[in-house]
Amino acid sequence: MSGLTFVDVCSGAGGLAHGLERAGFEPRLLLDEDEAAVTTLRTNRPRWNVLHTDLLDFDPAEHRVSYDVDLLAAGLPRVKSSATVGRADSSTEERLLEAAVYLVHAIRPRAVLIENVPGLAHSDEYRRLRDFARAELAHLGYEFSWFVMNAVDFGVPQSRKQGVLVAVERHRARAFRPPTATVREPTTVGAALGPSMASRGWRDAARWAAQADRPAPTLVGGSKNRGGADLGPTGAKRTWATMGVNAHTLGDTVPGPEFIWDPELGRDNMVKITAEQAALLQGFPESWAIAGLKTARYRQIGHATPPPVGEALGRAFAEALSGDLEASAAG
Incomplete structure (x- = not known):
């Protein structure tokens, strides 16, 4: 698979981006507010377009982000499990999640991936954030689902559960299938x-x-x-x-x-x-x-998305989006 592109926000050490790269995606832009993380990204992939900025301050128009992007990916800082969820004084983590969803308006990717705490997929404590994402993305013509992945099922020697939001343009949504385990026995x-x-x-x-x-x-x-x-x-x-x-x-x-x-x-x-x-x-x-x-x-x-999890998700998106690429190549 080739020709697939992504924008990655809150990129951190590049775990999610590296996984997507292994699945055949090429980054158009990565951004993070942490100087050490930006150095990590630039050291490992000097050719990547890495921006040192906070997602909350990011203006896609100013940086000329292409509208022709297959995937918007966000491995966001963990939303806190607390009684403040849903209140007016939302945390920075909540505001970053909301900013990632609002960024879909500007970039209009073919698919969206947001990774966070497992409770975000099903806990009542995070219902407001799920309802917010559903309303915004449905308005833009996406169908989405939440599910939980455990990194140990993908060869990572760690029990690490992650809540994943996947949104795909409505006419492509049926083609997406959540990743299934790639190993039978856990790595110790x-x-x-x-x-x-x-x-x-x-x-x-x-x-x-x-x-x-x-x-x-x-x-x-x-x-x-x-x-x-x-x-x-x-x-x-x-x-x-x-x-x-x-x-x-x-x-x-x-x-x-x-x-x-x-x-x-x-x-x-x-x-x-x-x-x-x-x-x-x-x-x-x-x-x-x-x-x-x-x-x-x-x-x-510790904050990174394990690259094998990113790769498994990338391959699932590649399968869902490959029909468009094949039709374009045939034309």
């Missing part, structure tokens, strides 16, 4: 990180990998207003501890030959995951460089 943390854990000669790498025999809990990137990086809330930390991992911090390097791994002695004798290893748990290829200091790198990784 040990399988994903075993080689890197052994890369500096750590003698217990194989024994550790055998104990890390399940997918990772959901990685949480945290916010800019929060302190140092860790691997998630209390429940996630407990799960990591059963795999002999100290989830209260990130490591600077993988263990060397001298490291003694003995979880019964406490955190100091548990292994630490590095930011680069966290990227592997998120489904990024080893070649994908994340810019910034350790905490900034982990924040980008």
Whole structure:
């Protein structure tokens, strides 16, 4: 499949964009307000058109965004689960979601993809946002659906559920089918990180990998207003501890030959995951460089859409949109 194009907003570290690229899409424009994320995008794909700006300040007319775009994609910051949802003093995350929907008016893509928290797909707490999206997109001639995907079903060594909004122009909508799982068995943390854990000669790498025999809990990137990086809330930390991992911090390097791994002695004798290893748990290829200091790198990784999930969604959109491309080529 070729000839498909997309605009990606709130692009972050490029997980969704990279996945769409693997599915055959070419970006017309990517944008993000975070300087480190913009550097990440430009470092990995120097030819991509990357704009350093906030979606809330973005004017598509000023930047001459083409109207001939197949997909508008948005891996937005997580809308908070709180009693404030639906109130007049909406959060920045809510306003970004609304801005992404309003952007459809300006760009008029053939399809729309918005990824966020799983509750957005079905929870009553987010009904106002669903009703808003439905009304706006129906008015523009799109049919849409919400569904939930788990990254672990697509080869990502992490249990990570995501709520997905898919909107397709009405006359193409029936051709879209939500992605189905691409793996039968989940990839474990040990399988994903075993080689890197052994890369500096750590003698217990194989024994550790055998104990890390399940997918990772959901990685949480945290916010800019929060302190140092860790691997998630209390429940996630407990799960990591059963795999002999100290989830209260990130490591600077993988263990060397001298490291003694003995979880019964406490955190100091548990292994630490590095930011680069966290990227592997998120489904990024080893070649994908994340810019910034350790905490900034982990924040980008934790907020990203896993590339294999983006690729699966991209292939589903490609199938739905391919009829137009084939008809155009025949003409």
